[in-house]
Every structure is written in structure tokens, then in C-alpha cells.
Amino acid sequence: MAQADRAAAPADGAVGRGADASGGGAGLRRGRGWSLGRDDxxxxxxxxxxxxxxxxxxxxxxxxxxxxxxxxxxxxxxxxxxxxxxxxxxxxxxxxxxxxxxxxxxxxxxxxxxxxxxxxxxxxLTDKGSGKGDFTVLTHNVAAANADVSGTVKLLNDSGAQIVALQELAGKPLRSYETGLAGTYPFHVVQNTVGLWSKFPISGVAVVDIRMGWTRAFRAQVTTPQGPVAVYVAHLPSVRVKSEGGFTAERRDVSAQALGDAVQAEPLKKVLLLGDLNGTMNDRSLAPVTSQMRSAQGAAGDGFGFSWPASLPMARIDQILSKGGLKPTDSWVLGADGSDHRAVAAAYRYQ
Known part of the structure; x- marks a missing residue:
């Protein structure tokens, strides 16, 4: 019986080593927690x-x-x-x-x-606004398929902007914008699907050929109380991501070059560009425009100022740009309305 017990028992010290390996060792691994030490x-x-x-x-x-x-x-x-x-x-x-x-x-x-x-x-990521400017401008792609035109009209009338640029104007909605904004903005001009509304006089309107075959850009002079400003309103061609062909932006790039040439040739020193450029300030293809103008959002905004798509903005493709003696003092994005874009606004100080 004693011999059987000795035969069944583990070798001397085996129990201690087993306890260390299974109980004590596991306890040590659990006890030391997360570390950058050696793995198993x-x-x-x-x-x-x-x-x-x-x-x-x-x-x-x-x-x-x-x-x-x-x-x-x-x-x-x-x-x-x-x-x-x-x-x-x-x-x-x-x-x-x-x-x-x-x-x-x-x-x-x-x-x-x-x-x-x-x-x-x-x-x-920081707020770069420096206070109230001399006037406020706003641009908005109101969307041809806007299901709440009256809501958009109210948004624009309540925005506090003195100069408003709109894109994708057409048919019956255009008449609604013209009548709905007339009380707040006594001056306006529409060229095909792009338009400009202002509390200040508008003159010197001229179509800008951006190589599309129809009008989607124009130039106007707005005479503010501080002096004249050349205002360009533009809606560059749309871009698409397709399984064949990738990011189809060739037409937009051609238009961007034409728009950049027009801005560069502008005789007035103080220039604003308002519109849906279907591209961001980082996009190299917009360099003909962005290389000579600065973004209000980048200079005076708070955050990225994403404007598209309205339900979950992921990119800033609606731009307010300036050159000359115009200092942006604030920039912001308005709330969603019936459009697939969000309106963007900026305040400027005349220098």
C-alpha cells in the first residue's frame, strides 16, 4: 500500500512546480496587467x-x-x-x-x-474669428430638387448677409427666390442658373465663360458703403466617382482654369468669389483659383466648415474666397435646409 502511494505520488517538488506554472504563474500574468513587456x-x-x-x-x-x-x-x-x-x-x-x-x-x-x-x-481646430466685419456674404447651392424652397428663402432672409450668391436656380423655384428675397435684397441679377442678391447696388454684370457651353459663372460689381468690390459667382461642373474612370473631374478642372484666368484679369483690386466649386482648397486641380485667393474659412473660421452633403457634411466644396484689401473676420456654416448642400457665410472688413 505504501509502495502504491509512493508510485501514485508525483516526484518530490513536482506539485510545487505545477502550482507555480498553473496557479502562481497565471496569477502573475494577470496581476501585472497591460505592459509593453515580452509576450508568450x-x-x-x-x-x-x-x-x-x-x-x-x-x-x-x-x-x-x-x-x-x-x-x-x-x-x-x-x-x-x-x-x-x-x-x-x-x-x-x-x-x-x-x-x-x-x-x-x-x-x-x-x-x-x-x-x-x-x-x-x-x-x-481653433476659432480664428476676429469680430464683426463691414459686411457679410453668403453662398448656397440651393439644389434644383429642393423640396423646401420657402424654408431656404427664410434661411437666407434671416442670415444677416448683405450679399448672397445662389446656384442651381431654375424654373418655378427661381421665381420663388426672386419674390421671396425682394423685400430683403432690393438688387439682384440672375444669369441662367446662378444669381446674386444684394442690399448694395449691382452693376457691371458680365458672363464668365468657364468652358461649359452654357452660363454657370458671371462677374458683377457691388458697390458697398466702403467701396466697390468685384464679385464672381460660379458653379463649376460636378464631379463623380465611377467604377470605370475613377474620379471624373476633367470638365471641372478645365472650368477652374478658365475661372482662375478671369479672376486674375479682374481690374478691381478687391475681389470676392462665391460659389460651389465642387472641390476643396486642398485639391490641386483648383490651384488656378486657390493659388491667388484665400479662403474665409481657413483664415477666420472655426473648424473645417464642411458643407456637403448636408445630412452628414464631409467636405467643404462651397467656397468663399477673396483677394485684395478684404480681410475675413469670421466664417461659419448655416444649418441644413431643403438642399443637399449647406449654406456658408463670411464677414469681411474693407481695408
Missing amino acids: RGRSGWRRGWILALLAVLTAALLAFHSEVPNSVGNLGSLLETFLPWAGLAVPVLLLLALWRRSASALVALLLPTVVWLNLFGGL
Whole structure:
């Protein structure tokens, strides 16, 4: 019986080692919590998560060198630049994965896209408004299919803007805008589907040929109490993302060049451009315009000022730009109405 007991019993010290391995060891692993120490395979935090670290570096490179992404294939460069701020969402996703993998290399690598993103867009996160201006301007693509024209008219009348540019005007809705805005804006001009309403006199109206075959841009002189301002109203061609052909923006790019040429040739020094440009300030294809004008949102806004689509704005494609002695003092986005765009406004000080 004693021999059987000895045979069944483990070797001397085996019970202690087993307890340490199963009970004590597990207890130690649970007790030490999250750390960047070695994993069960003996790898340190610096040897884990190299794929995540590489993805972080690639994200930083994409942000920093977005202008190098070619447009020759499906206009991929312009497509990326249209939604460029959203590339920063890769950072929190990779951060969570890096923490889950307990990867020191990935955590350090994530500093790169974070710094680059903040360098590009960090300035938009603060309110740069400097107070009330001499006058306020507003632009809005009211949408031809607007199901609440009366609501849009009320939005415009209540906006406090002295100069209002509208796009996608047509048919019966146009007559509604003309009659509905007449009491607030005694001066207005409409050229095909784009129009300008003003509390100040309008003169010198001329169509701007943006190579579309019909009128979607014009120039006018608005005489404010502080002096004359050349106001350009434009609606550049729409862009589409298609399975074949990618980001179809060629027509818009041609129009942007023509519009930029017209603005550059403007004899007045103080110039405003209001309209739906179907592109963002980051999009290289709008450089003929954006290289010579500054954005009110970038100079005096608070946040990104996304204007499209109205239900969940993801891009600022409705622009208020200026050049000459006009200083933007504030910029904001209005609430949603019956359009698929949101109206944007800015206050300016005449210098």
C-alpha cells in the first residue's frame, strides 16, 4: 500500500512546480496587467506590430506627400485631396490596434502621422474669428430638387448677409427666390442658373465663360458703403466617382482654369468669389483659383466648415474666397435646409 502511494505520488517538488506554472504563474500574468513587456513567444514590444508601424508611416507619407499622388489614373490625387482631413482617422484606428498588440514600435511610429496631420489641419481646430466685419456674404447651392424652397428663402432672409450668391436656380423655384428675397435684397441679377442678391447696388454684370457651353459663372460689381468690390459667382461642373474612370473631374478642372484666368484679369483690386466649386482648397486641380485667393474659412473660421452633403457634411466644396484689401473676420456654416448642400457665410472688413 505504501509502495502504491509512493508510485501514485508525483516526484518530490513536482506539485510545487505545477502550482507555480498553473496557479502562481497565471496569477502573475494577470496581476501585472497591460505592459509593453515580452509576450508568450518571448518577443519584446519593439519586435511586435511591425505591420502596424509600417501602416502608420505610410499614412504619414500619404498626408505629407498627397500632392505626389498622380492624377493620371482616375484622378486619384484629387480624390484623396477632397477628403484629405479624413485620412487622419487612420491614427486612432491604428492606435487601438497598437495598444491591443502592445507594440512599442507602432506607438512610436504613430507620432509621424499625428504630427503631419496637426501640421496640415491643426490650425483649423481653433476659432480664428476676429469680430464683426463691414459686411457679410453668403453662398448656397440651393439644389434644383429642393423640396423646401420657402424654408431656404427664410434661411437666407434671416442670415444677416448683405450679399448672397445662389446656384442651381431654375424654373418655378427661381421665381420663388426672386419674390421671396425682394423685400430683403432690393438688387439682384440672375444669369441662367446662378444669381446674386444684394442690399448694395449691382452693376457691371458680365458672363464668365468657364468652358461649359452654357452660363454657370458671371462677374458683377457691388458697390458697398466702403467701396466697390468685384464679385464672381460660379458653379463649376460636378464631379463623380465611377467604377470605370475613377474620379471624373476633367470638365471641372478645365472650368477652374478658365475661372482662375478671369479672376486674375479682374481690374478691381478687391475681389470676392462665391460659389460651389465642387472641390476643396486642398485639391490641386483648383490651384488656378486657390493659388491667388484665400479662403474665409481657413483664415477666420472655426473648424473645417464642411458643407456637403448636408445630412452628414464631409467636405467643404462651397467656397468663399477673396483677394485684395478684404480681410475675413469670421466664417461659419448655416444649418441644413431643403438642399443637399449647406449654406456658408463670411464677414469681411474693407481695408
